[in-house]
Amino acid sequence: MINTTESEKETKIWSQFRKGEKEAFAALFECTSDRLFRYGMKFTPDQELVKDAIQDVFIKLHQNRTELPENSNPVFYLFRIMKNTLIDALRHKDKILFVSPQELPFYVEFVFENEENTNDDDMKERFEKVMSLLSDRQKEAIYLRYQAEMTYEEISQLLGVNYQSARNLIHRAIEKIRLEMDLALFITLFLSVVK
């Protein structure tokens, strides 16, 4: 989703890449590699493994460029290849036959930043506490929604669950956040101060 023109630009680069324009491949790497790295680092602390996975993703992409689908959100498509590639790499590294996508860790540090700059340390603490209590898949869903700006449909595919489950993961996480942080109260207080 992201900023409409941003994603339009990515879609355009993607279709130019599919048509075989040489420089579009470099452009695609330029505008997506950082996000792939950030996403990849959530599954393992091993930076080298993530770098290798990015390399694999782009080599695969280049080899299959003539068979790639038309795509409205290339970043989502790349995230999916990235996650699968990483699962394979982790399996290989730890010599595990099967890594269930459901049991993958999701190492992420969420913090709360208030736009109005009210320095409410207590609130930040409560936020961090509630976030640490979320399940790994809930964390991933929140990350994909609010950091990577994916749609529910895209999140469900990345998590390997159905649409309704992806939606529920986010609903419950947000519900926990608002209850724990007592946001309704905070906002009423804040608004009355402003008025």
Add this chain to the structure above:
Amino acid sequence: MNYMEQSRREQLYHSLLDDDSLFQWLLHPTDETNIYWNQIMQKDIEKKEIIQELKTIVKGIKVVEEGLSEETKKEVWQKIETSLQGKRTSFRLPYFLRYAAMFCLVAGGSIYFFTHTKQEAEKVIDYQSFIADTSAIDRASGNVTVILANQEKIEIEEANADLRVDANGRMSVNAKLIETTPDNSETSLLQLVVPYGKTGSLELSDGSKVWVNSGSRVIYPCVFAGNKREIFIDGEAYLEVARNEKKPFIVKTDLLEISVLGTSFNISGYKSDDNQTIVLAEGSVSIKEMKEKTTRIIEPNQKYTLEKQSHTTEVQQVDIFDYICWKYGFLSFKNEKLSAVLKKIERYYNVRIDHDASAIDRTTVSGKLDLKEDIRETFRIISITAPIEYEIQNGEIKINVKP
């Protein structure tokens, strides 16, 4: 709150939480969406409360994470390139064939330059007076415009203009055929004018492609009737020339003449810049400087620079991506003067940037700049890397170098 009331509110909460357009507005508000959502909040106090709450959450969630450093990015990219090139070596020509190919190339080259000098005696098109004749009619609109040989104008209102001329001289704009009578004579020229703030692309009748950057103009014939293919460029363009040994392709600027067979290169010759540059991606080109009549041939990954004042030329090794990434909405700089960077931004967004040139010239910029939809975002990013402060007022931008 009774049970019914509570579950209704819950439902409203969920429907707003699921609303992609609300989410889009919270993270990337625009003037239009501001009006829309503010109206909704004014009308419905309950929605307003929920939206306020969601806003605090959605905008408040931040992730502490480390990105990919430019260095690591480069390292990964180089590994990708090496690995892809490794695959290609298996298709390499055997040694003796490679020499044969090189010989053909050299022989082909000399025949071509020989025939080309012979053509010099032919009539020369005076592009400067051609531009002067038509400039009165092309200044008016902010749209990409095609000026036909009979001075008729076709304006393209879409932000993206893709023009195509087929082998018979029929023209289409954004895949729609335009009803004109193709004029096959060499002297009837068309003009593609791309104003500041827009970009366009043009596929010529021989299959060659031209990507045209903001603030540029291309003059080209409907079909290439004679024994050469010639176009004129004022501004910046990236070209992928279709190979045709029998008809050399010639690109002219006001100061240079570039002869090619089939290759890809970027040419930048804005009137407001101090120099004209040509950067070669593939193949080879020969560049003739029209005043001193010096000719140089450049190879892939080389940049040819003509300094306009001194008429000196220089060829250096460069990373071509830096010069053609404008095609993909990036700008990329290595130790570039801030004033040159600002000029590019002015052209891309069609804005005027007010600055003290002498102070700005001491500052150089390196790195990649993703040209955002919103110029404010672009400047916010520049001001992080370069020691500048900026102010945006009434469509004019004022830049000060921080002391």
